[in-house]
Amino acid sequence: MLLYDSAISGNCYKVRLLFAKLGIAYDRRELSVFDRSDRPEVLGELNPALRVPTLVLDDGRALAESGAILYHFAEGTELVPDDAFERAQVLQWMFFEQYNHEPNIAVLRFWNEAGTVHTDQEVQAKRAGGEAALQAMERHLGDRTFLVGERCTIADLALYAYTHLAPEGGFSLQPYPAITAWLARVADQPGHVAIDD
Amino acid sequence: MLLYDSAISGNCYKVRLLFAKLGIAYDRRELSVFDRSDRPEVLGELNPALRVPTLVLDDGRALAESGAILYHFAEGTELVPDDAFERAQVLQWMFFEQYNHEPNIAVLRFWNEAGTVHTDQEVQAKRAGGEAALQAMERHLGDRTFLVGERCTIADLALYAYTHLAPEGGFSLQPYPAITAWLARVADQPGHVAIDD
Numbered sequence: 001m002l003l004y005d006s007a008i009s010g011n012c013y014k015v016r017l018l019f020a021k022l023g024i025a026y027d028r029r030e031l032s033v034f035d036r037s038d039r040p041e042v043l044g045e046l047n048p049a050l051r052v053p054t055l056v057l058d059d060g061r062a063l064a065e066s067g068a069i070l071y072h073f074a075e076g077t078e079l080v081p082d083d084a085f086e087r088a089q090v091l092q093w094m095f096f097e098q099y100n101h102e103p104n105i106a107v108l109r110f111w112n113e114a115g116t117v118h119t120d121q122e123v124q125a126k127r128a129g130g131e132a133a134l135q136a137m138e139r140h141l142g143d144r145t146f147l148v149g150e151r152c153t154i155a156d157l158a159l160y161a162y163t164h165l166a167p168e169g170g171f172s173l174q175p176y177p178a179i180t181a182w183l184a185r186v187a188d189q190p191g192h193v194a195i196d197d
Numbered sequence: 198m199l200l201y202d203s204a205i206s207g208n209c210y211k212v213r214l215l216f217a218k219l220g221i222a223y224d225r226r227e228l229s230v231f232d233r234s235d236r237p238e239v240l241g242e243l244n245p246a247l248r249v250p251t252l253v254l255d256d257g258r259a260l261a262e263s264g265a266i267l268y269h270f271a272e273g274t275e276l277v278p279d280d281a282f283e284r285a286q287v288l289q290w291m292f293f294e295q296y297n298h299e300p301n302i303a304v305l306r307f308w309n310e311a312g313t314v315h316t317d318q319e320v321q322a323k324r325a326g327g328e329a330a331l332q333a334m335e336r337h338l339g340d341r342t343f344l345v346g347e348r349c350t351i352a353d354l355a356l357y358a359y360t361h362l363a364p365e366g367g368f369s370l371q372p373y374p375a376i377t378a379w380l381a382r383v384a385d386q387p388g389h390v391a392i393d394d
Binding site for chain 1: 246247262263268269272281282284285288292295299300333337
């Protein structure tokens with residue numbers, strides 16, 4: 001399989017992390033997340049959103065969206081619960097990540113990396129949205145080991161990616177002891193790889 | 198079951214539409230999408246994101262995020278494909294909806310409804326993002342009947358909700374004949390209900 005990838009994208013890291021854990025082999029092709037001018041040409045026929053990660057299977061079919069890729073390859077493994085309701089909770093956290101977490105925390109990190117200029121109001125809105133997402137995680141993880149069902153699932157992998165990178169977006173994790181302990185637990189799971197491995 | 202609901206929310210409408218199709222009975226409790234001050238008290242223990250829809254099952258367990266609710270209740274019905282790759286494509290479109298489509302098209306509609314004031318730059322960014330999402334759908338639907346596998350799935354229900362409401366956000370669907378024909382096909386499926394039914 002061929003993964004259209006970005007070394008610094010947390011969304012791409014989720015896929016690499018899962019594939020490392022499952023021992024799935026694939027090739028990587030790096031696309032820039034700064035200069036996206038080649039995206040229509042490269043991804044136009046593969047992914048309507050023109051984003052990475054985009055995965056091309058050996059038979060030529062393409063699959064996009066980190067959440068869809070994670071769910072597809074992890075289904076049937078111990079990283080997706082057998083119980084139907086717990087599977088739904090896993091999806092709930094993955095949709096939460098893409099709607100409430102990533103657009104704030106990952107985007108502030110990206111603005112830092114890209115050096116783009118934004119108004120104070122824009123930055124403050126992202127900052128507030130990101131803190132709200134972290135507070136929601138902190139409350140939930142306060143009396144839990146992992147996000148769903150007390151064991152590590154793809155929900156944890158999906159949320160780990162940009163949460164452990166949140167300091168690069170200017171977020172301090174100091175006020176979030178439950179998150180900090182959970183990040184260490186996720187990183188301690190078998191087959192873990194770092195974003196720059 | 199009890200659905201914490203909003204009559205005008207497209208995300209809540211997705212759940213009502215699915216439940217109508219599947220003949221699932223539930224009670225509704227309306228929450229305001231304008232004054233959200235009661236959200237921590239009402240949803241604090243149920244949904245970390247404090248958003249509607251939030252569904253409380255008869256045993257008291259809660260499930261949130263429209264995508265997770267749709268997938269959970271439709272799994273095993275004809276609205277979710279049997280084929281694993283097609284199921285992944287369904288999830289791909291549902292993640293696309295929550296990341297690329299809803300935050301632009303639904304948010305511009307909401308700003309209109311709520312009468313909130315935003316800069317031209319903010320409105321233009323949402324406008325551009327919404328048009329890009331519609332263009333991606335138009336390209337995909339140009340030679341297809343439905344989004345995945347040539348029959349109606351929860352991906353179509355998820356995208357139908359805010360696409361058919363896009364004119365309320367100031368988007369014209371005139372330039373999108375494939376989308377317009379697809380909207381009519383989705384609305385023509387068995388058990389369809391309107392947002393205000």
